[in-house]
Amino acid sequence: MTLQLDDLSVAVGDLALVRALSLTVGAGEVVGLVGPNGSGKSTALRCVYRALRPTGGTVWLDERDLAGLSLRESARAVAALTQESGTELDFTVAEVVALGRTPHLRGNQPLSARERELCRRAMRRMDVLHLADRGVLALSGGERQRVLAARALVQEAGLLVLDEPTNHLDIRHQVALLRLLRDPALTVLVVLHDLNLAAAVCDRIAVLRDGALVTVGPPRAVITEELVRDVFGVAATVVPHPLTGDPQLLYTLSAPATAAGDESEPTRETRGSRP
Numbered sequence: 001m002t003l004q005l006d007d008l009s010v011a012v013g014d015l016a017l018v019r020a021l022s023l024t025v026g027a028g029e030v031v032g033l034v035g036p037n038g039s040g041k042s043t044a045l046r047c048v049y050r051a052l053r054p055t056g057g058t059v060w061l062d063e064r065d066l067a068g069l070s071l072r073e074s075a076r077a078v079a080a081l082t083q084e085s086g087t088e089l090d091f092t093v094a095e096v097v098a099l100g101r102t103p104h105l106r107g108n109q110p111l112s113a114r115e116r117e118l119c120r121r122a123m124r125r126m127d128v129l130h131l132a133d134r135g136v137l138a139l140s141g142g143e144r145q146r147v148l149a150a151r152a153l154v155q156e157a158g159l160l161v162l163d164e165p166t167n168h169l170d171i172r173h174q175v176a177l178l179r180l181l182r183d184p185a186l187t188v189l190v191v192l193h194d195l196n197l198a199a200a201v202c203d204r205i206a207v208l209r210d211g212a213l214v215t216v217g218p219p220r221a222v223i224t225e226e227l228v229r230d231v232f233g234v235a236a237t238v239v240p241h242p243l244t245g246d247p248q249l250l251y252t253l254s255a256p257a258t259a260a261g262d263e264s265e266p267t268r269e270t271r272g273s274r275p
Ligand SMILES: Nc1ncnc2c1ncn2[C@@H]1O[C@H](COP(=O)(O)OP(=O)(O)OP(=O)(O)O)[C@@H](O)[C@H]1O
Pocket: 012, 015, 017, 035, 036, 037, 038, 039, 040, 041, 042, 043, 044
């Protein structure tokens, strides 16, 4: 499935949150959306999983206008793992994962044997099968995030959008989840704060600032010291990953503030010397 954001804009009153964003995610591609806090990443993503109606532009799914699809059709096409994917009700883990099949079911139709196996496999892949009978409200943040990831997987949608999916996850589960994204059957748009993980998992990275696209391209072209300084206001050193060659950022916490306005706490060297 191909996703195309075409001149997408979101405004609240006079405030532009997303400005004329055009971005294509090709079938089977993993595209990362990165940018500073408040740069419009989640807002853009919300337009793709229909939590928000854009004020301008169009979201195309395989050349079909998302706004013209029924909610059931778009729920079959787009699975979302976001900060809004919460579960307030005390369902069991197995029940929450099974909810991912809802767009495919009619009325109270029970899950088929294939669907039950699909749910079991997703729980195994996300390492939550041993929690199947536990209530979700009593889980840790990371366990709950893995349950929601399993729920998104069983939806069998062609497009997966994720907003900070590694939130709460320990490093083993971060790597496991990001590996799942590298599935040729999946088209993926993922918001990530960790630029090193983004460089490792994404085919291309799109950088947002103040709601507008700064650049988009392969990690090696996008993740540069200049970009990190200009967009994030952080001094970093880029080194190639010794095995893959992917750009990886090294940060020096005692580095001086940058021109882009790093107003961090005074460094160890300067602390105490201020009036
Ligand atoms: N309903 C709204 N009304 C007014 N401003 C909003 C609304 N929703 C979001 N914003 C503002 O729009 C901007 C973009 O928010 P958004 O959540 O898309 O940013 P983000 O890039 O995902 O940020 P973060 O990295 O902090 O998650 C922020 O400044 C936010 O405060």
